[in-house]
Amino acid sequence: MSTAWTSRYALRTKGITSSQIRELLKVTQKPGMISFGGGLPAPDVFPVARFEEACHKVLSEQAPSALQYGETEGYRPLRELIASNMTRYGIKAEAENVMITSGSQQALDLIGKLFINRGDRVLLEAPTYLGALQAFNVYGAEYESVPIDDDGLRTELLEKPLRSGPKFMYVLPNFQNPAGTTLSEGRRHELVLLADRYGIPIVEDDPYGQLRYEGEHLPPLIVLDRENLRRDHGYSIGNVIYLSTFSKTLAPGLRLGWIVAPPDVIGKLTQLKQGADLHTSTFTQFVAYEVARDGFLDKHVKLIRKIYGERRDVMLQALQEFFPPTVTWTHPKGGLFLWVTLPAGIDMQALFKSAIKQNVAFVPGDSFYANDGPGNDSMEGSRHMRLNFSNAAPEQIREGIRRLAAAVKSQLTGTTVRLKLPLEV
């Protein structure tokens, strides 16, 4: 007799579904499809030759330790390199404050495991990163969403939700996923002060901070928390846990991210990580260290900024050229995404289907909202789409936006807009 598996699944799996984006990525494999769907880096910027050299060096010089089990906190030279690289963003952490994770996604899972009891509330931006919702949902999180605008999280709306005592807040200050917005400097100051006043910790997720294409870098929340409120204590205490990753600067296939937190939090996360995977791949950490060292990462990030900055400009230009005037979009200063707002009442599912028929894909906005009340009615989500501009080549971006504009126009007018023959892309 075969087991009825579903009746044996744990209660915590109830209501857990696959990410709409993962499902969508399957459709985007179709030949001829131009995808603005995933958050994929451009494969043409992967530093393949440097990886080849690094793998060879690691295997010829360090195989006994690179292929062995390693420390749960991560390979020490890599943690030191990360700590040293972060100083240019003002983060003066020691290796003891840094734990390597299997991507930032694992950091989110471990944070959920560490902090969330069933029914605990997490304060989020609306919209927010879908993967964080997926990570926290498993632990039974409930949510309170606060809307964002062009300057990021609307801090003037925070007092009431903070007073009601959420477990922590999850914030994306730089080139937010999905909206591409950046939290202004004034709001950053306000946010750390409010969080401190109400004793609510902040999880600052920053995968895109290094990918700025214009303007000046703004201080991370972890730096403002320390400088404004805890000058004498270094990183031994603090109200902010900071996350980042090599996924967007080297390659997401590495699955390498990191957490910066006070040592006692790192200690507890380390115990939880032992149960999850013992440690992140030793070999991958050795290779990433060899790739990133001696200033290579800095040079490489400059190249990525140039390429993605150009792609962003091509997308903005094409939107301006092809989209009807009733549609608006954000102007991200960095990162991988922009956020399009369509007139209220648009049938997003029909638009998505029609775009797929035209061989162009995007992610409908409702995926990025938690299921809670204000700041997040599903009507609000249903008039947005997230567009990624890092993955497709410039000529594909232009053609993709042209196709998408035709799909949008026909949804808005209820007619079919006939495209001339698609350009070869």
Ligand SMILES: Cc1ncc(COP(=O)(O)O)c(C=O)c1O
């Ligand atoms: C905001 C945010 N956090 C975390 C992640 C996960 O990144 P990683 O590849 O490091 O797991 C992503 C990936 O796109 C992201 O956009």
